[in-house]
Amino acid sequence: MNVKIITDSASDLPDELITKYDIDIMPLVVIMGNDEFYDREDIHAKELYKALREGEMAKTSQIPPARMKETFVKYAEQGQPFIYIALSSGISGTYQSASIIKNEVQEEFPNVQMExxxxxxxxxxxxxxxxxxxxxxxxxKTADEIKQHLSTTYLTHMEHIFTVDDLEFLQRGGRVSRASAFVGGMLKIKPVLHVEDGKLVPIEKIRGKNKVVKRMVDIMKERGVNLQSQLIGITHGDDLESAEKLKSAIQEAFGSERFVIHEVGATIGSHSGPGTLALFFLNK
Structure with missing residues (x-):
């Protein structure tokens, strides 16, 4: 029996790839006002961005523990080995919750491999x-072989380079000060950030989106490896035009041919806002 791969809605995978690879997606929760929505089930990216542009505030919370346990038990009852790949523990408590629930389920089904x-x-x-x-x-491949592959590649070499269109959304999440957000918005300053050890870290500030795209490609050149052949990810906050510009710049610079382009979903988009542009590739 092949290993089942599970992840969650903040992975921002396109539906066609979820279907192609038979990946199970567990939803995080988006909260607006007094209403709670399962990401990708009750609310989708375009609905979120429309609400944010109209002045709504959005928050998020973890996958409900009961929903997560139900998923783990379903596969355990089938004797199905599985791997759940969780949103960074530096951003969300989902990984910690999943670890606890996995241990509970493992006690009941000790012969099923769960990671x-x-x-x-x-x-x-x-x-x-x-x-x-x-x-x-x-x-x-076995669960151990898959886990080993991920440990030596993606877990240690994944680069996230991204920018946001409006610093206000990062300010709401405590990533920048209110004063910095105001000044940045007035001057059209775009922060360039990355993820280091699972946490958000600023790199620099650049004025103007076109310059940001160029800088993202420059950083990719500095840090990337096998850029012509690897699968490259680009996500955007309801701004496909900028995503396509970034793709074209990468193709021109490196001859890259393999891309996944998709919207930033409602979970991540609640914190990054419309106009986000993000680039994902493997580094040296």
Whole structure:
């Protein structure tokens, strides 16, 4: 029996790849006002961005423990080995909750192999990881072999380079001060950030989105490896035009041919806002 790959909605995988690789997606929760929505089930990215542009505030919370346990038990009852790849523990408590629930389920089903992995990543940073794991699973690799592959590649070499269109959303999440957000918005300053050890870290500030795209490609050149052949991820906050510009710049610079382009989903988008542009690739 092949290993089942599970991840969650913040991985921002396109529906066609979820279907192609038979990946199970557990939803995080988006909260607006007094209403709670399952990400990708009750609310989708475009609905979120429309609400944010109209002044709504959004928060998020973890996968409900009962929903997570139900998923783990379902596969355990089938004797199905599985790997759950979780949103970074530096961003969410989902990994810690999953580890506790996995241990509870493992006590009841001690002969079923279950793995919970802290991706140390967000969005397609671990969406690409799930694709790679699913490809290995479809080729009959064991859970241990898949876990080892992820440990030596994606878990240690995944780069996230991204920018946001409006610093206000990062300010709401406590990532920048209110004063910095105001000044940045007035001057059209775009922060360039990355993820380091699973946490959000600023790199620099640049004025103007076109310059940001160029800088993202420059950083990719400095840090990337095998850029012509690896699978590259690009996500955007309802701004496909910028995503396509970034793709074209990467193709021109490196001859890259393999891309996954998708919207930043409602979970991550609640914190990054419309106009986000993110790039994911493997480094040296």
């Amino acid at each position: 919970v992995i802290d991706s140390k990543a967000a969005s397609l940073g671990y969406g690409l990881m799930a694709i790679s794991a699913a490809e290995l699973a479809s080729n009959g």
